[in-house]
Amino acid sequence: xxxxxxxxxxxxxxxxxxxxxxxxxxxxxxxxxxxxxxxxxxxxxxxxxxxxxxxxxxxxxxxxxxxxxxxxxxxxxxxxxxx
Numbered sequence: 001x002x003x004x005x006x007x008x009x010x011x012x013x014x015x016x017x018x019x020x021x022x023x024x025x026x027x028x029x030x031x032x033x034x035x036x037x038x039x040x041x042x043x044x045x046x047x048x049x050x051x052x053x054x055x056x057x058x059x060x061x062x063x064x065x066x067x068x069x070x071x072x073x074x075x076x077x078x079x080x081x082x083x
Contacts, residue, residue: 008073 004013019027038046057064065080072079 004071006070006073013070 001018002016004016005011006013041049061080065076068074068079069076
């Protein structure tokens, strides 16, 4: 079992089970397939996906800052930088 621990408080945030070798191979295989699919996209298609991801990241910035605070022990002022 792997634990995610808040370094500022020592609290366990979450626990994750270890994968078996066959589970790890299956995960790697799916990642390889996803990379192949990504490589097959043209530049315009990739650009569209990246823009959607950027918008999602911006929309969820506060939640990401909360996660950064708990996983890295950073204060909110450092976790949530606005551009």
